[in-house]
Amino acid sequence: MxxxxxxxxxxxxxxxxxxxxxxxxxxxxxxxxxxxxxxxxxxxxxxxxxxxxxxxxxxxxxxxxxxxxxxxxxxxxxxxxxxxxxxxxxxxxxxxxxxxxxxxxxxxxxxxxxxxxxxxxxxxGGELFSYLRSRGRFSNNTGLFYTSEIVCAIEYLHSKEIVYRDLKPENILLDSEGHIRLTDFGFAKKLSDRTWTLCGTPEYLAPEVIQSKGHGRAVDWWALGILVFEMLAGYPPFFDDNPFGIYQKILAGKLEFPRHLDFYVKDLIKKFLVIDRARRLGNMKNGADDVKKHRWFKPIDWDAVPLRKLKPPIAPKVSHExxxxxxxxxxxxxxxxxxxxxxxxxxxxxxx
Missing domain, CATH: 3.30.200.20 (Phosphorylase Kinase; domain 1)
Structure with a gap:
């Protein structure tokens, strides 16, 4: 791998x-x-x-x-x-x-x-990964901000028939103001149909990738579910000492949420981490619109997000360019x- x-x-x-x-x-x-x-x-x-x-x-x-x-x-x-x-x-x-x-x-x-x-x-601004590690976990509002910007990035890529395939905190950079930039497009691919390459990070792989069933853009929505969980819990939902153990847990699909998680975000994560990709949020008829209409995003003005008008929760310390x-x-x-x-x-x- x-x-x-x-x-x-x-x-x-x-x-x-x-x-x-x-x-x-x-x-x-x-x-x-x-x-x-x-x-x-x-x-x-x-x-x-x-x-x-x-x-x-x-x-x-x-x-x-x-x-x-x-x-x-x-x-x-x-x-x-x-x-x-x-x-x-x-x-x-x-x-x-x-x-x-x-x-x-x-x-x-x-x-x-x-x-x-x-x-x-x-x-x-550095990697989102380092801010998450130093804080342990993010608050609900902090997670909501980053998730909203990532949703817009994924929606844009999918509109161009591109699957990203490597969503994780290490690949999300913060600019000097604290807005996100997705980086490392080594696994990204323009899709005509499905692809069969096994690539990505074990904790973030969708079931269809592990099972070599052929996969498409739905893998990015699965990975977003993993990311939201990790941002708010401080650890990914499926982890083990070796990749095979991780894969077994992903395929079993058993989710255990920490108690402090917001009711609506738990519902969102469950809808992203659906093994049947035909029923996975983001991958149905209305695509990203279904995601944006989810109750967790109620406070978000979606027109303002890509204009970078939301106030970032973390302002990186950057002294010069x-x-x-x-x-x-x-x-x-x-x-x-x-x-x-x-x-x-x-x-x-x-x-x-």
Whole structure:
């Protein structure tokens, strides 16, 4: 179950791009939405803000505009070894197509003989995961705020026939004001029908994914049910020491709620965590409208949500645009020793 997770953290790594710059400095990748064409020489590496199975994310500063970005850098040999080529192409395809206030934006992609690069928004507030861990659990109103913004993000993705497939607190970033941004679209996919790939995080997998029945957008509503439970309880509803134990509990579908949970939110969670996806809230005829009309969301003005007019319950401490204090610190490591990739392997990424 190789995850394409690139988690967030911080460390200084000022030499991180130098080797690949010599190969790439004169070449530019695709035009960004603002019509700017970037190249690696334009980007000064400030810090490491994430590490993962085959990727790193760096905070970089554009030497021309002085703006900050996140540069996701993936080792091509590791992407191939872990059979993640399609996920990487999917991520680019999806991010090229989306434009929504609660989703990360992609500005530029590129590859040289060692790495794939994706230049994206830098979101300085850190992961929702760290705020949840430090508080233990969220209040009902705090959970309601984040859930409302996530519902709008999922509704938008589904309107474009995109399934996200990796909803969890680690993949929800907070911007400087405290609004959400979904990140890490490595498992996202444009769906024509159903898909059969087993991917995601064990605690958040829908039954139809575990059973390899073929799955679609309903998996995102299941994952939202898990997320709402975890935000308000402080732990996920199905957990065990090993993935197999988690899967057994998911398929058994037995829910035990902590006493303090609001009556309406318990009802909402039960309606998301329905094993029969044809009866799962969000996946029926009216789609996201059924979710928005649920009694728990009665206080929410849905027109105001995507306009970012709701007041965030947590205001991250951000001193400036390139502030990295809301991320973990990662140890330094020499990440550049890999030999160049053979030409036949580079062919896989010629359109990246």
């Amino acid at each position: 190789a995850s394409s997770k690139v988690k967030s953290g911080v460390n200084s790594d000022t030499n991180s791009l130098k080797e690949s710059k010599s190969n790439a400095s004169s070449l530019a990748g695709e035009a960004a939405p603002n019509n700017r064409i970037y190249c690696l020489d334009d980007l000064e590496t400030m810090a490491t803000v994430g590490t993962g199975t085959f990727g790193r994310v760096f905070l970089v500063k554009d030497k021309k505009s002085r703006a900050f970005y996140a540069l996701k850098q993936m080792k091509i040999p590791d992407v191939i070894r872990l059979k993640q080529e399609q996920h990487v192409h999917n991520e680019k395809e999806v991010l090229t197509e989306v434009n929504h206030p609660f989703l990360i934006r992609l500005f530029w992609t590129y590859h040289d003989e060692r790495f794939l690069y994706m230049l994206m928004d830098y979101v300085p 390139g502030d990295t204090s809301n991320f973990d610190v990662y140890p330094e490591e020499d990440w550049k020793k890999d030999p160049p990739v053979p030409q036949k392997d580079l062919e896989i990424f010629k359109n990246f």
